[in-house]
Amino acid sequence: MNPVREVVDELRDFVEAALVKPVPGRSEDPPEVVRRRRVVVVLTLAVGAVLLWWSLSLPPGDPTFYYGTAVLAVVWAGGAFASGPLRRGRANTREGTRYVVPVVQPIALGLLLLAFFLAGALLVSRVPLLAEPVEGLLDHARAGVLWVVLVITVFNGVAEELFFRGALYAALPRHWAVVGNVVVYAVVTVAVGVPLLVLAAVLIGVVCSLQRRVTGGVLAPIITHITWSAGMLLLLPPLMSLLR
Template sequence: MNEHRVSPYGDTTQATRKRTVWVVIITGLLAAAGLAWSLRIPAGDPWFTPATFILAGVYILGSSIAVRMTGERLPWKVTPKGLRDAVIGGVLLAALFIAGGFMVRFVPFLAGPVHELLNHARVGSLFMVALTTAVNGVAEETYYRGALWRVLPRGRRILVTTIAYTAVTSLAGIPLLALAAAALGAFVGYLRERTRSLVPGIVTHLIWSLTMLFVLPFVV
């Protein structure tokens, strides 16, 4: 599907366009509430895993409805160069924030919230936490660089999706995570714009998030 049209909606009616925007907005609000709820569940609580899967479901379902309303499809086709850039970017971002995590360990008010988040992996099932991390990474990219991306003016897509992603992530109350969301959001937005595909952003997101999950506990 050609993304160089003036309208991001294709040949749809104005009423359909408005409904699509509302679906995207409601999805974002529900996801924000879901994230705030899931990250406030104590480590070891059996509700944590279902809550994170519900969050992913909100993102994916809302995005799917919004995209189908326009009669379009999300762009999955990707080139080898796009994948290469995604892998390099993911590794560099992960390395940057591992270094940041090492410095944060000496600042108690910053390290404390990170430890609370990582306790879900320490106390609960590491496999399930990794699975929900991966699923939510895909779901977030489907929404922010998929459904939300489509309803924004072309020149503001990277900025607005990065701000939205950072704002929602900030609900976790973890400064380091909010900073990471801003950097990650800007880079995957750049990949989305340059490659015209969701796949590179998903690859970068997964490399970054899973590296943080498995490596950060040994650093912070």
């Protein structure tokens, strides 16, 4: 068989299993749970958006940044659990003969997203209008204690997915869940004031929302998000410094 064709077929099977074909047997929330989710989601979004803007408006190196982002993660996670039950979800295999705990596919998707964004940094670094806001955001990582920032980054990634792909996704009408989830996630990110971060939110939101739709749970989006965000934290600052 043609090697190129084999690669294309493997990639097609991977995309279909990870992002297209929903796993059967997923349960739906009863109406009273959906109503509760919607109330909790609206309140959490209002508080979370303000905290996000405030924490990222702090000057790099300010110790309050750690507390602010930690509190933000608690808000996202607290809102998620207060809204109702959250499900782990199951993943398709490429063979389509069984269902597994979603681990390998989410890691692969996270690494693919990481490679895409690091490649995009080559372009961003050459456009001052785009590079300056990104550099300002990365200064928080450069000025802080790396392992502390890494723990906060992972904690926030988990909390965001619990809320956005857990509570928010389940609160939206089924046929609009993916689109609505991406739009709300991007709008909240606008509060940061970094255009490229909004674009990142759209791309991450699309991938993670499709994973939520396919698996019926939050584990796959969580793994993808923290794989991407931890990789960006560790690799993007030195890469941007190298490209200056």
